[in-house]
Amino acid sequence: MADHITSVLDKYPDYEATIGMEVHVQLTTNTKIFCSCPNSIAQDPNSNICPICAGYPGTLPMLNEKVVDFAILAGLATNSTINANSAFDRKHYFYPDLPKNFQITQQAEPICTDGFVAIRLEDGSTKKVNLIRIHIEEDAGKNIHSNHSNESFVDLNRAGTPLLEIVSYPDISTSDEVRRYLKTLRSIVQYLGICTGNMEEGSFRADTNISVRKKGQKELGTKCELKNINSFKFIVDATEHELERQITILEEGGKVRSETRLWNSKERTTTVMRSKEETADYRFFQEPDLPIIHITTQRLEQAKASMPELPAAKFERFIAECGLTDYEADILIEDIDLAHYFDAARAHSTSKNLINWILRDLVGYLKEEKVELANCKVTPERLAQLVNLVDQGVINTPTGKEVLMFVAQTDKDPMTIIEEKGLKQIGSVDELDAMVQEIIAVNPKQVAEYRSGKDKLFGFFVGQMMQKTKGKGNTQLINDLVKKYLNQ
Numbered sequence: 001m002a003d004h005i006t007s008v009l010d011k012y013p014d015y016e017a018t019i020g021m022e023v024h025v026q027l028t029t030n031t032k033i034f035c036s037c038p039n040s041i042a043q044d045p046n047s048n049i050c051p052i053c054a055g056y057p058g059t060l061p062m063l064n065e066k067v068v069d070f071a072i073l074a075g076l077a078t079n080s081t082i083n084a085n086s087a088f089d090r091k092h093y094f095y096p097d098l099p100k101n102f103q104i105t106q107q108a109e110p111i112c113t114d115g116f117v118a119i120r121l122e123d124g125s126t127k128k129v130n131l132i133r134i135h136i137e138e139d140a141g142k143n144i145h146s147n148h149s150n151e152s153f154v155d156l157n158r159a160g161t162p163l164l165e166i167v168s169y170p171d172i173s174t175s176d177e178v179r180r181y182l183k184t185l186r187s188i189v190q191y192l193g194i195c196t197g198n199m200e201e202g203s204f205r206a207d208t209n210i211s212v213r214k215k216g217q218k219e220l221g222t223k224c225e226l227k228n229i230n231s232f233k234f235i236v237d238a239t240e241h242e243l244e245r246q247i248t249i250l251e252e253g254g255k256v257r258s259e260t261r262l263w264n265s266k267e268r269t270t271t272v273m274r275s276k277e278e279t280a281d282y283r284f285f286q287e288p289d290l291p292i293i294h295i296t297t298q299r300l301e302q303a304k305a306s307m308p309e310l311p312a313a314k315f316e317r318f319i320a321e322c323g324l325t326d327y328e329a330d331i332l333i334e335d336i337d338l339a340h341y342f343d344a345a346r347a348h349s350t351s352k353n354l355i356n357w358i359l360r361d362l363v364g365y366l367k368e369e370k371v372e373l374a375n376c377k378v379t380p381e382r383l384a385q386l387v388n389l390v391d392q393g394v395i396n397t398p399t400g401k402e403v404l405m406f407v408a409q410t411d412k413d414p415m416t417i418i419e420e421k422g423l424k425q426i427g428s429v430d431e432l433d434a435m436v437q438e439i440i441a442v443n444p445k446q447v448a449e450y451r452s453g454k455d456k457l458f459g460f461f462v463g464q465m466m467q468k469t470k471g472k473g474n475t476q477l478i479n480d481l482v483k484k485y486l487n488q
């Protein structure tokens with residue numbers, strides 16, 4: 001992960017921050033939560049709705065069981081208690097994008113409670129962030145405010161999209177921990193295959209509850225909530241800004257007001273969205289149209305058996321079994337596609353050099369050419385073949401890099417390209433040995449100059465060898481031989 005972030009807290013050592021997170025995870029089920037509308041992004045407003053998700057009177061919701069399966073997986077992956085019985089509640093409020101005038105959520109009896117997420121800190125130690133609960137709920141539609149006129153529109157396509165809300169205790173103490181917590185949680189839901197984790201599209205969004213207090217003070221400070229920020233960087237920036245704002249108020253003898261604030265990333269400041277002095281009364285009551293969710297032991301066992309390898313376990317394995325550094329393992333883990341690519345390539349090559357070819361050459365190529373890994377013609381198997389061919393000395397490293405480009409452009413196997421283009425390394429040890437001796441013999445002047453201290457001339461002899469072998473000689477071997485004869 002990134003380097004140490006200097007925090008505003010460094011400037012105020014008397015203060016500490018307590019931060020709790022509420023994360024909304026949009027689930028990737030095929031259909032919506034209470035109807036059979038596809039759970040996908042539709043272009044035309046209100047084109048992906050039915051009487052249920054549009055909240056017509058007299059309609060009845062039908063629970064999508066896949067949502068429960070996904071919630072169980074999220075609960076297991078976060079060490080939560082999966083409650084045998086949980087129930088839905090109506091949360092009442094009026095807003096144009098919520099046509100029923102209530103949201104179906106879980107209030108009194110959520111599906112998961114008392115979990116924790118272990119995050120790895122900058123110094124390599126781990127910290128537990130405890131979870132209050134994970135509950136299931138439906139998303140609302142969207143209000144769209146016109147830029148050109150004084151009108152607002154309602155698009156209900158998103159209404160009924162299944163969500164999990166993951167609520168933590170205020171166990172987080174710095175903006176760096178906020179980032180690490182969110183990245184860890186996002187990896188978990190991505191590895192479980194229950195959420196895309198795309199923050200820009202709002203599939204993974206976080207509300208941050210921040211308060212500060214003097215160290216040693218028992219009761220928590222008054223908290224402010226930062227709403228829906230769509231990138232890790234913005235969340236860190238907004239958290240830092242909010243910590244400084246609250247500390248400054250307290251330092252000046254003022255009081256922090258409980259409010260919801262919005263982050264403006266252009267002006268790098270937060271503004272009040274609404275005051276929270278009066279807690280809204282949502283008049284919760286149990287949803288009468290949906291049965292209790294009862295989770296049998298058998299269902300729980302099935303979910304346990306279907307759990308994929310989670311990011312923390314993968315990280316440990318990459319280091320212990322594959323010999324990667326923390327840094328290399330971190331880069332792979334953060335990108336689930338790259339982690340799977342490495343695993344797939346490693347099935348065909350156990351070379352120590354594999355990771356370098358992936359992180360340096362493959363990732364470099366993808367960035368340069370703006371190609372998605374999924375569309376890249378350098379499949380894991382092909383890259384593994386290429387690395388093995390270099391390791392075996394069939395081609396040298398510079399030729400290997402060339403072959404990688406040809407594979408990416410032509411969709412052919414490395415060996416086919418090497419044969420078609422005659423790229424095999426030339427020269428056995430004996431042949432190269434003879435060539436070096438010949439070059440030494442015909443360049444007595446340069447040999448003498450080198451031996452009298454002109455070290456730079458070493459490159460001249462290697463260059464001569466490269467010409468003779470048309471760049472296809474084993475570079476390491478050539479270097480060794482040139483050194484051997486020049487130092488005689």
Ligand SMILES: [Zn+2]
Binds near residue numbers: 035
């Ligand atoms: Zn529907």
